[in-house]
Amino acid sequence: MSATIDLLKAHTSVRSYTDEPVSEAERKAIFAAARQASTSCGLQITSVIRVSDPEKRRLLAEYAGNQQHVITAPEFWIFCADYHRDRLLCPDADLGWTEQFLVGCLDTGIMAQSTMASLESLGLGGVFVGGLRNNIEKVGELLQLPEDTIPLLGLAFGHPAVRNELKPRLPAEITFMEEVYRAPDPELLAAYNDEMRGYYGSRSSASKDTDWVATLKPVLLKERRPFILDYIRKMGFAKR
Numbered sequence: 001m002s003a004t005i006d007l008l009k010a011h012t013s014v015r016s017y018t019d020e021p022v023s024e025a026e027r028k029a030i031f032a033a034a035r036q037a038s039t040s041c042g043l044q045i046t047s048v049i050r051v052s053d054p055e056k057r058r059l060l061a062e063y064a065g066n067q068q069h070v071i072t073a074p075e076f077w078i079f080c081a082d083y084h085r086d087r088l089l090c091p092d093a094d095l096g097w098t099e100q101f102l103v104g105c106l107d108t109g110i111m112a113q114s115t116m117a118s119l120e121s122l123g124l125g126g127v128f129v130g131g132l133r134n135n136i137e138k139v140g141e142l143l144q145l146p147e148d149t150i151p152l153l154g155l156a157f158g159h160p161a162v163r164n165e166l167k168p169r170l171p172a173e174i175t176f177m178e179e180v181y182r183a184p185d186p187e188l189l190a191a192y193n194d195e196m197r198g199y200y201g202s203r204s205s206a207s208k209d210t211d212w213v214a215t216l217k218p219v220l221l222k223e224r225r226p227f228i229l230d231y232i233r234k235m236g237f238a239k240r
């Protein structure tokens with residue numbers, strides 16, 4: 001139907017890159033597109049920090065749980081929710097509302113996805129690195145973030161050396177609804193779980209004997225970064 005739809009439907013995360021650098025022209029074009037993303041009330045509360053220094057990359061990879069693509073990717077950008085500019089322009093800004101924090105996360109995620117789509121449109125590939133939040137405070141220190149900012153996620157990208165097979169998503173019959181909420185059909189959920197078992201078993205790298213529900217459990221059943229609330233409050237957010 002459109003080249004953009006085809007591009008978005010072909011998305012897979014890319015964690016392995018050739019040595020070819022991303023040119024300055026490509027970088028500028030990607031960010032020129034990303035910065036035009038929608039922004040709540042025109043606030044423009046996202047900053048992107050490009051990290052190239054090898055020692056900083058090594059530390060960031062460690063902070064993210066030893067994710068090697070943080071080191072090997074030609075480009076590594078970190079997306080931060082950033083109300084620091086607003087604080088300068090509007091010293092009495094009341095930024096402690098949880099809603100302000102939510103808006104910062106939304107805007108930043110939207111700009112990050114625009115960046116992903118833009119780089120993919122140039123034939124590049126990347127992967128988000130939320131693992132940075134395993135050590136969010138150390139990431140903030142490394143980036144010398146001021147108060148009223150928070151590092152939310154990284155994006156490693158470059159020219160793909162390996163492209164993964166498409167990872168199936170839940171069927172639209174489950175995730176798209178009309179007018180009101182519709183509980184998921186258990187049969188459709190079970191069919192998707194089987195589809196994912198097939199995907200994990202047959203994919204060309206890191207194949208494994210598992211299904212979708214089994215992969216959810218380690219994420220949903222354990223403590224999740226319990227230090228986050230204290231950190232975001234320390235940075236001036238979500239106080240009420």
Ligand SMILES: Cc1cc2nc3c(=O)[nH]c(=O)nc-3n(C[C@H](O)[C@H](O)[C@H](O)COP(=O)(O)O)c2cc1C
Pocket residue numbers: 011012013014015064067127128129130131132153164166167
């Ligand atoms: C907010 C966010 C954080 C993510 N963090 C990581 C990460 O730390 N490491 C990683 O390898 N992939 C990460 N991913 C990528 C997901 O694992 C990936 O998108 C998902 O498994 C679906 O695979 P696909 O993108 O290839 O379709 C993240 C994705 C999102 C949206």
